Amino acid sequence: MSQPVVAQSLVKRFGDFVAVDGIDFEIEPGETFAMLGPNGAGKTSTMRMVATISEPTSGELTILGLDARTDGPAIRNRLGVVPQEDHLDIELTVQENLMMYARYFGHSWSDARARAAELLEFAQLADRPTSLVEPLSGGMKRRLTIARALVNDPELVLLDEPTTGLDPQARQLLWDRLYELKERGISQLLTTHYMDEAEQLADRLVIMDGGKIVAHGSPSDLIRSSVTKEVVELRLDGVSSDDLPDGLRTERLRQRTLVYTDDSATTMAQIRASGIEPTNVLIRRSTLEDVFLKLTGHELVD
Numbered sequence: 001m002s003q004p005v006v007a008q009s010l011v012k013r014f015g016d017f018v019a020v021d022g023i024d025f026e027i028e029p030g031e032t033f034a035m036l037g038p039n040g041a042g043k044t045s046t047m048r049m050v051a052t053i054s055e056p057t058s059g060e061l062t063i064l065g066l067d068a069r070t071d072g073p074a075i076r077n078r079l080g081v082v083p084q085e086d087h088l089d090i091e092l093t094v095q096e097n098l099m100m101y102a103r104y105f106g107h108s109w110s111d112a113r114a115r116a117a118e119l120l121e122f123a124q125l126a127d128r129p130t131s132l133v134e135p136l137s138g139g140m141k142r143r144l145t146i147a148r149a150l151v152n153d154p155e156l157v158l159l160d161e162p163t164t165g166l167d168p169q170a171r172q173l174l175w176d177r178l179y180e181l182k183e184r185g186i187s188q189l190l191t192t193h194y195m196d197e198a199e200q201l202a203d204r205l206v207i208m209d210g211g212k213i214v215a216h217g218s219p220s221d222l223i224r225s226s227v228t229k230e231v232v233e234l235r236l237d238g239v240s241s242d243d244l245p246d247g248l249r250t251e252r253l254r255q256r257t258l259v260y261t262d263d264s265a266t267t268m269a270q271i272r273a274s275g276i277e278p279t280n281v282l283i284r285r286s287t288l289e290d291v292f293l294k295l296t297g298h299e300l301v302d
């Protein structure tokens with residue numbers, strides 16, 4: 001089986017502006033692979049090249065063993081694409097949106113109807129076939145867009161920020177659907193600026209910033225190799241973080257000071273022994289957000 005995506009020295013330039021600055025990554029069959037990064041990192045620009053709707057400026061890009069530059073139509077037949085914005089047809093019902101797509105891929109009307117019914121089941125919209133798109137919740141629209149991307153039985157599904165703007169419950173439902181796709185062996189490339197989403201879903205990920213890949217690996221490997229096990233988050237009203245005891249590994253954010261440690265109890269004892277009593281203390285395990293902060297010096301989501 002050929003690899004879903006192989007990108008080598010991939011570049012996308014818009015005029016003089018370099019949106020994707022020579023990135024390398026490979027996705028293995030069946031893998032869920034994430035691109036995590038803040039606004040403007042180059043995620044969508046990369047996604048559009050993988051979707052073969054934007055031509056690489058330079059570098060190599062192979063999708064499902066085919067050349068993204070020359071084999072666009074053959075690649076697109078085997079891809080499912082969930083763009084950053086839902087482009088559902090608001091004139092049509094939920095079921096018709098799926099059926100039109102199935103027709104577009106050459107299914108007969110009866111096949112299209114059967115396919116739509118199956119996909120509505122998958123998207124947990126089986127009770128809404130005749131609803132128009134507009135009254136659906138954000139989560140429902142997103143699930144319908146995913147269902148539509150599955151019409152042609154894709155081997156690789158591209159999801160550009162699948163849960164941005166959804167409430168926590170809608171996100172959970174959607175994540176659950178993406179797990180289901182994984183169980184079916186469908187490879188996934190997703191972008192997100194939520195570190196918890198990357199941690200939950202991705203087998204492996206790249207962290208992008210300013211068009212470059214700043215780190216790659218599995219979520220747990222990245223956390224283990226880049227940061228300590230635990231983080232103590234302090235609010236230090238009226239105290240400067242410069243007054244904290246020497247030797248602590250700290251990051252100062254706008255509202256909080258983070259202290260990286262493998263032993264938060266000892267670290268807190270040390271801080272209190274120095275006479276500092278924080279207004280608030282939160283002890284948590286390290287996350288990909290800490291990895292991002294360490295590697296780039298700025299916050300992932302502001």
Ligand SMILES: Nc1ncnc2c1ncn2[C@@H]1O[C@H](COP(=O)(O)OP(=O)(O)OP(=O)(O)O)[C@@H](O)[C@H]1O
Pocket residue numbers: 014017018019037038039040041042043044045046084193
């Ligand atoms: N068609 C275009 N013409 C000029 N500049 C562009 C174009 N598309 C994207 N860019 C620029 O390229 C950079 C990367 O954009 P891109 O959309 O890939 O980022 P992103 O990581 O998807 O960000 P977001 O999280 O906001 O979706 C941005 O600075 C953006 O303004």
Ligand SMILES: [Mg+2]
Pocket residue numbers: 043044045084160
């Ligand atoms: Mg984007």
